[in-house]
Amino acid sequence: SCSQTPGLKRSSHLTLEELEQREVLVLGLDGAGKSTFLRVLSGKPPLEGHIPTWGFNSVRLPTKDFEVDLLEIGGSQNLRFYWKEFVNEVDVLVFVVDSADRLRLPWARQELHKLEAMSMVEMQQELGLQAIDSQREVFLLAASIAPAGPSSEEPGTVHIWKLLLELLS
Template sequence: MRQVLVLGLEGAGKSSVLHYISSEAAKDRTAPTQGFNSVQVSAEGFQIDLLELGGSQNLRFYWNQYLSQAHVLVFVVDSADEPGLPAARQELHWLLAEDPRLPLVVLANKQDKRDALSVAELHRELALHTLNGQRDFFLLPTSATHAALATAISIRRVRSLLVELLSQL
């Protein structure tokens, strides 16, 4: 079993990303995660356990306790929540300092929103340039909503990247 830890601030779209990775069925609404969600996906002869921890302030305290079991960290960011980006950057860099070797996949979610920042803008806002050469990291645009035409393609790309990273273990 290979574990992917899915983190991000509240409202970033973590549960929706999990839903679309494990099932391509459309979903109208997703309730905020009160604790954690877990889904298992079979891929290329192995099981992937996707564990999402809620992003509210009181749950972030527990995030680092799950890092040691994770093989990949997925950090979901709401691309349209510019006021929340400093907090997202702070939490992300705190996690990365806790485990400097863990591969990182940042999902620039909600790209379907008109006021969403581009991947390049998020790269700068999240200070990802400071990671160069330190670890494997990827920044992918996603739109985990049933209304977005790009959802199936962007989430399939995330899933195949996770399979690729985990098959190298």
Template sequence: MERGKVKKKDKGKEAEKGKEDKEKRKDSEKEKTKDREKEKGKGKEERSRNKEEDKKKESESDKEKEQLKGKEDDRRVLGKPVLEPPEKNNHILVLGLDGAGKTSVLYSLALNRVQHSEAPTQGFHEVCINTEHSQMEFLEIGGSEPFRSYWEMYVSRGLLLIFVVDSADHNRLPEAKKYLHRLIKINPIIPLVVFANKQDLKTAYHITDIHEALGLSDVGNDRTMFLFGTQVTENGSEIPSTMQDAKDLIAHLATHMQ
């Protein structure tokens, strides 16, 4: 009897244990399925993250390509300085002392956004600027001493003279004045556009002082003459409205001189 009882108890216990084991198995199966689902989820997440990264990389390389293309396009528009004097006449001449900002102004007019020059112009620099109604051939001649003798050669056959001065370089304004007056004497009809550049500098003279310092009231009553305050500041920014106005006026004058 005793034994039987024990057996019965044991049987009961065994059955209980069996149930528990089943439950445990079920639980662990559930856990495993959860884990599998989690892994699947993780896999999906990872795949979509990888896709996003690939997309990001693609758009970054597209941006780089665009930037490179932009730079190439800029280089095509801006050309390169050359040592050989160009043959053609009817240029819009861009002259003025070294460092006045001729190249920077020219680049910015050509691109319609601010672009500083990277080096002094050693020789000649031709830039063609197209507008809606006209095509303009600009010629900058370097402002350093060795190139100044060419200024006079070209001014007699130029269409228009743009004379650029550094408005903050007070000490060299008399020198700039001397060259400007020499040039306009050679060609009594060439229209003159003066750029009082570097207006962004604190020490820059106001255009009325530049007018005075360059003796512009003696330039001649019959000559067309304009004076603009200009500035070439942060690379890539929009050109100031005065420079846009100056560009429109230059296009207008050049068409009427042809």
């Protein structure tokens, strides 16, 4: 089989293994909750306190039809340089924002815009999508994860997981 990059997974030269994998990139500023999001999705309790991810963190979650690989890249300034290299290589981008950290929301916005991700309104205007359906959808979902340990059964997390599975199917 030929070596395909994850961003080219939809090509006609796919291996069986590539057909059965979906990739999700999880980005956000340091301390936004990316690692906690991955832990809770994988059924583990959140850790107490903030432990920054130095480099990468990944979780593979099996589903009935395929495996979901979630890749987190740390949110520190020196790691954000690499984000853009991965955005086009995955099936879904999840950008985590700590809504309680009001002072850093403009910073999170700036980093998201560096990825050249446009809002739905911008996309509709720039591409004239008002009359047709877009193939790329943007969802704003809120999930609160308390430090003491809600499980993967927390309603917000369950909703996000179901949406991810629907998007990846």
